[in-house]
Each structure stands twice: as structure tokens, then as C-alpha cells.
Amino acid sequence: MTPTGVTPQRTLSIVPIDTPSLGDRSYLVHDGSVAFVVDPQRDIDRVLEVLDREGLSLTHVFETHVHNDYVTGGLALARETGAAYLLNGSDEVAFEREPLHDGQSLGIGDRIRVEVVATPGHTFNHLSYALHDRHSGQGLAVFSGGSLLYGSTGRPDLLGEEHTDRLARLQHGSARRLRELLPDDALLYPTHGFGSFCSATQSDAAESTIGMERSTNPVLLHDEDTYVRQLLEGLGDWPAYYVHMASLNSAGPERPDLTFPREATPEEIRRRVDAGEWVVDLRNRTAFAAGHVPGSFNFGLDGSFATNLGWLFDWGTPITLLGELPEHVSQAQRELARIGIDRPAAAATGGPGQWSDREPATFGQADFRRLAEVLRERPVVVLDVRRTDEFEAGHIEGAVNAPLHELRSSELPGGELWIHCQSGYRASVAASLLAAAGRDVVAVDDHFGEAAGAGLTVTSGGA
Incomplete structure (x- = not known):
């Protein structure tokens, strides 16, 4: 029983929304009534489902940076819900948004205060968001995007070789700024670092705090020159489709159309193969080797489907999806939309016997x-x-x-x-x-x- 005239204290909840196929996490934070979201993926129905299930009102959508590894759903989510869409005011984008700047503080509901922290390094205009209890002022958590990650940091080389050294040095300073700004027990919630190529190195950690990173993360253990040298020595290649992501995100992507593609006949599938289009078989590798449409490619849904396909794909080429079940095609369509490959030209379900007017190929x-x-x-x-x-x-x-x-x-x-x-x-x-x-x-x-x-x-x- 709450005494008359006393407002009950709501408990804050942080709901991760994982996208393991890309190695990323989005976050929905709420106090039981109002909510904000950080770095939503393009398929915003996952966020809308949580809002509806919990009876929440979304008031703010935050982006830590203009993303390089996926197409954001932030603008579409904000437009659909009426929430404010916020990102760094220095980012040049083709749509209206609420610009943020370092040191800004936003109150959300009666419990939440979000502090905007400039953390350049992954990009020049990268921001992190420190979560504070509005009443006590306690620093509870930080949403660090591609800045401080579990055991690592976001990679600094995605904007071009000419910027890499400068961004790496900025990343070192940004991580230390977060360390000094927040208490050791503050929870760390990065967007990258779960298999994403935006992470400089990978960690098996599922959770962490500022204090844990203080004692284990190279960026907080080493001086700037040592950190930069080791970081740059360890960087590998990143997926080719990344070059398209920033421009798509700066243009203001709409919510994807995930309705089922048009059904293709065997004759049409053969024409598309002969025309040099991509016909993609989503089955596992054993089934594909045993029999497949001649000229089709195997990108099974049981592995890193979107990353590998996006890395090799001839951007702009029509793509046809072949899956045993309609839900397999829908899953692939969703994953491709996250990296900006929209609306497959066609699809078919079943197996090679239903897909091809020729004898299946094998290897x-x-x-x-x-x-x-x-x-x-x-x-x-x-x-x-x-x-x-x-x-x-x-x-x-x-x-x-x-x-x-x-x-x-x-x-x-x-x-x-x-x-x-x-x-x-x-x-x-x-x-x-x-x-x-x-x-x-x-x-x-x-x-x-x-x-x-x-x-x-x-x-x-x-x-």
C-alpha cells in the first residue's frame, strides 16, 4: 500500500533486442510507463511488439552514430510512434531530427535522466548515453554503441585509411572518459561486439560493467600509443556491403516491406539464373550438395547468412530466394532488409524438384x-x-x-x-x-x- 500523496517508485527495466546474425544489440529502456530505444534495427516490429506487450509509450529514439553495419529503423520507428528522433547535431542527414550535443541532459518520465556523452572513435560524431536515476543522480548504465565494448572497442577504420590513426586515438580517450564519468558498478550496454565486424576484436562476454572493463579491457589498461599500435595490428577486413550503410542511413530509411515475395516458376528461375541474377538456396549445405538448381548459390540460414551474402553480393542485382518453407524465405528477407537489400525479385518454396525444369546439380x-x-x-x-x-x-x-x-x-x-x-x-x-x-x-x-x-x-x- 502506498501512502496517499506519495508517487510509487517505478523500477527501471532494460530490454536487449538481439540481432545475432549481425552481432548487434538494440536496447529498450522503460520505467513501466514510458520508454526510449537505443540503436534500433530496421525491422522495428520487434520493438513495437515489446511496447504493445508492456503497454509502454515510446518518447525517444536515440542513435549512437550513423551506422556502418546495418540500416537503422530509428527514423521509421520515431515516425510511427511519434517519438523524438535524436542523433548528433553534427551528422549531416537528409531528414529532420532533434540534434544532440555533448553534455546535454534529457529527462524521460519521472525516473530517467539520459546524459549525452561525446565518444568519438568509431566515427567522429559518435555519442554514448549515460543512464542516471533522476532522483538520486546515480549513474546506472551507459549505452556505448561502438565506443567501449566488452573487452574491446569499436574499430576506427571504417571511414577510410586517412582517418584511422586519428579515430583510434580518439577512441582511447573516449573509453577513458566513460571510465571516469561512471561508477564501477554501472552496467555497460554496447551495440556492437557480439560478432559484428564493427568490433575491433571479439569477446565471449555476455555482460559487463565499467569496473570489469577497467581491469580487463586493453583500451583502459594501456597507454595511447600501445593501444593504437595493437589495435591497428589486429584489424582484419570488413564486409563489402558496409560501404552502402552510412549513405542509406543518412538518407533516412523507411520501414521495410516484409510481405512475401512473388512466387517464381521453374521457368522463371531458370531465366533468372541464365541472366546472371542471384538465385539463393537457403537450405543447409548437406541438402544443397545433394541436389540444387543449376547455377544457384548456397547461403544457408544456419550460418552467417546476411553477412556472407552481403559481402559477396553484386549490389543492385535482382535476388530470388529458395527455401523449404515460407518462414525460411521470410527469415532471409528480414535479414537482408537489415543490410539494405530490399524486396527480393521472387521466391519459391519446396525443393529442387519444384524449383527447376532441369536435373538437379550436385557436388x-x-x-x-x-x-x-x-x-x-x-x-x-x-x-x-x-x-x-x-x-x-x-x-x-x-x-x-x-x-x-x-x-x-x-x-x-x-x-x-x-x-x-x-x-x-x-x-x-x-x-x-x-x-x-x-x-x-x-x-x-x-x-x-x-x-x-x-x-x-x-x-x-x-x-
Whole structure:
């Protein structure tokens, strides 16, 4: 029972909305009545579902930065709910928004105060948002976007080589500013760092605090020069589709149309393959190898579907999706919309028998033990499609390295190709691309850790 005239104190709740396929998290924060959202993904129905279920009124949508790895749903969400849309006033965008600046403080409801903190490094205009209890003033948490991450920071090289060193040094200072601004028990809520290539390195941590990062994160342990040197030495390639994201986000993306695509006939699918369009089979690699539409590509939903497809995709090319069930097509459509690939040209469900007016194409699958046996019988090309850093850490003696994201521009030796990666997913993608181009391929569906035990010689150091 609450005494007359006393307002009951509401409990603050922070609801993460995960997008594991891209390695990102959005956050919905509420006091049981009003809410704000940080860095929403483009498929805003997930946010709207929480608002409706909890009976919440959304008042603010915050962006930490103009994103490089996905298309935001922030503007569409704000327009649909009437919430204020907020981002750094220095960001040049083609739509109206409420500009934010460093040190600004916003009251939300009767419990929440959000402090705007300039944290350049991932981008020049990056902001973090410190969450305070409006009554006690206590710093509860910080939404750090691509600034301070779990055991790492956001990478500083996405705006071009000419800016990388400067941004890395800014990132060092920004992380330390957050450390000094907030107490050790303040919770850390980054947007990146769960597999996203926006993270400089990856961590297995599922949660953290400012205090935990103070004692473990290199950016808070090392001086600026040491941090910058180690950071830049460890950066790898980032997905090619990233170059399209900032411009799409600056233009003001609308809510995606996720209605089911038009159904394609076998004759239409064949025409699209022959025209050089992308026909993408969403099934797992075992099913694809056993039979698929000739000329189609395998990007299974059981792996990093959107990241790998977006990395290799010819931007603007019509795409047709083939899935066993309608929900598989819908899942793929949703994931593609998150990276700006909208409205598939067509789709079909079922299997190769319903999709093709020709005999299904096939290729072989094997494990590393079978590869070792074959190499003792006859010469074949061992093609390793892992990234360069993975290859240099350890590879099969004599293997040719053509990272998957460089495969289509690589000159490969002639002959039979036995293709492997770390666990089999990328090998199947590569095998499908090369088989469509007429190469004789076998996909190794095995974990690379089994290679040495299978009798293959594994070397390291780039040898």
C-alpha cells in the first residue's frame, strides 16, 4: 500500500533486442510507463511488439552514430510512434531530427535522466548515453554503441585509411572518459561486439560493467600509443556491403516491406539464373550438395547468412530466394532488409524438384580424413577459403588461400578443388559459387581442428 500523496517508485527495466546474425544489440529502456530505444534495427516490429506487450509509450529514439553495419529503423520507428528522433547535431542527414550535443541532459518520465556523452572513435560524431536515476543522480548504465565494448572497442577504420590513426586515438580517450564519468558498478550496454565486424576484436562476454572493463579491457589498461599500435595490428577486413550503410542511413530509411515475395516458376528461375541474377538456396549445405538448381548459390540460414551474402553480393542485382518453407524465405528477407537489400525479385518454396525444369546439380561432400586419403591417391587442389589471419594461424600444407570474400576475383589453379573453411559453412558457399562457374568441386564439411588428426600436415606462420 502506498501512502496517499506519495508517487510509487517505478523500477527501471532494460530490454536487449538481439540481432545475432549481425552481432548487434538494440536496447529498450522503460520505467513501466514510458520508454526510449537505443540503436534500433530496421525491422522495428520487434520493438513495437515489446511496447504493445508492456503497454509502454515510446518518447525517444536515440542513435549512437550513423551506422556502418546495418540500416537503422530509428527514423521509421520515431515516425510511427511519434517519438523524438535524436542523433548528433553534427551528422549531416537528409531528414529532420532533434540534434544532440555533448553534455546535454534529457529527462524521460519521472525516473530517467539520459546524459549525452561525446565518444568519438568509431566515427567522429559518435555519442554514448549515460543512464542516471533522476532522483538520486546515480549513474546506472551507459549505452556505448561502438565506443567501449566488452573487452574491446569499436574499430576506427571504417571511414577510410586517412582517418584511422586519428579515430583510434580518439577512441582511447573516449573509453577513458566513460571510465571516469561512471561508477564501477554501472552496467555497460554496447551495440556492437557480439560478432559484428564493427568490433575491433571479439569477446565471449555476455555482460559487463565499467569496473570489469577497467581491469580487463586493453583500451583502459594501456597507454595511447600501445593501444593504437595493437589495435591497428589486429584489424582484419570488413564486409563489402558496409560501404552502402552510412549513405542509406543518412538518407533516412523507411520501414521495410516484409510481405512475401512473388512466387517464381521453374521457368522463371531458370531465366533468372541464365541472366546472371542471384538465385539463393537457403537450405543447409548437406541438402544443397545433394541436389540444387543449376547455377544457384548456397547461403544457408544456419550460418552467417546476411553477412556472407552481403559481402559477396553484386549490389543492385535482382535476388530470388529458395527455401523449404515460407518462414525460411521470410527469415532471409528480414535479414537482408537489415543490410539494405530490399524486396527480393521472387521466391519459391519446396525443393529442387519444384524449383527447376532441369536435373538437379550436385557436388561432393567429404571430411578431412577423406581428403587425406585422396591426397595419397592423386593430386587435387586444397582451397582454404578462410580469412588470411585464420590461414596464417594454421593451414594444411600446400593449401591455396583464397578468402571467401575475395574468391570471385581470385585466380585459382586448374583441376579438382577440395574446399574447406573452419567449420563447413563458408566452404559450401564457395563450392556453390565455383560449381555455378563450372568448376569440379568437393566441399569439406568438417571442423578445421580435425585436420591434423585426420593425417594432414598443418603448418603456421604463412608457410
